[in-house]
Amino acid sequence: MPERQSSRKDAIRNREAVLVAADALFTRRESAEDVTMADVATAAGVGKGTLFRAFGDRAGLLRALYEARLEPIRQAVETGPPPLGPATPPHDRVPALLDAVLCFKLDNRRLALALEEGGSSSPYRAEHYEPWHSLLRAVLEQIPGLTDSDFTAHALLAATRADLVEHLAGEERIPRERMRAQLANFVTRVLASGPLRALTAEE
Amino acid sequence: MPERQSSRKDAIRNREAVLVAADALFTRRESAEDVTMADVATAAGVGKGTLFRAFGDRAGLLRALYEARLEPIRQAVETGPPPLGPATPPHDRVPALLDAVLCFKLDNRRLALALEEGGSSSPYRAEHYEPWHSLLRAVLEQIPGLTDSDFTAHALLAATRADLVEHLAGEERIPRERMRAQLANFVTRVLASGPLRALTAEE
């Protein structure tokens, strides 16, 4: 619950300083795992107490950073033009949404990794997952012939999990565009078989 | 490197005791996260030193347990009869493999969770992932019209990630058989769209 706004300017200034410092650290450092809270506090020129009061705990800080970076995409999805916006026909919006998620994770590898794997509880309990799943599920539901929207949404999102993306980009050295193409391809396959008209009908 | 066999009977007995105790603890306790190494040592009637000498570190212990439980399935996949064994036609083997993985994770929730999420490095660096991916990829490659076997294998396996399974089974209360059906369905969709008749032919 330590999330209420403060009107005091020192509090606001410090919160901002922490955000900036943390952002820099997470981007610069190799792994997010070896950025300690003490590091962040020091880099921000602030005491640990301040840091924890402002964000509650490590996860809270991560969340704040994540949401800040996610904001533009959220906007584009909620009120933007096609292919991300709500006016897009479902069949085109699903790949667009997943592509957006993938790109976001590619652009924010360390952060996404830290938040998604970040110890304790599963990513599925983190409240930032639910909106995506809900939306995707709703869009999938509008595609005729597609059953199990709920599971399908989960499964598709699973293909963009931060650690998988990290593995593909880092270990397997797959270039961004190729990964996007592969994901698009995969999504197409899932959507393509429409009314699950058997393996035989080539149409 | 602390993995070499010991011929001393006390060492062997203790190793076995630890394995049994850990197995019991991980099964009994709510979350795998709150089974500490000290707990395991105590439950096994053994000192921490012994435990760490035998398994190296926490991950080592998890791995040992995991592999023990996985053994029968590994057997079935490598030298067993269809639909898991190598004699199965690719089109049938892929769903069978994924179903086996899913069932395994359902039967070993806590353990799979602990090992997959288990802090530090991603599941993709854990050497137990690679064989599955390799196999699945190889089988996928034999299905005509299927491209991107590598990515597809990753994506399909991602749908059986321990924390997702845990979420579906635990949070969403989806019964085992339903989940298996949904996964089977999903796999079918991915395989079904054969030669990927284009994205353009749509509207």
Added chain:
DNA sequence: ACAGAATCCGGACCCTAGGTCCGCTTCAAT
């Protein structure tokens, strides 16, 4: 059976990193 060496045992101990506490300072409202 015995000695000596090699190995193992176990729990006290260390260390890191997240999180808390509290006396002091700063802010803002009157």
Added chain:
DNA sequence: ATTGAAGCGGACCTAGGGTCCGGATTCTGT
């Protein structure tokens, strides 16, 4: 200027993974 509420910061607490080493146990050669 006064005052009390809010914030500050770093010393401190705790948990849990991992290490160490004196003493016990087991193996081997004779």
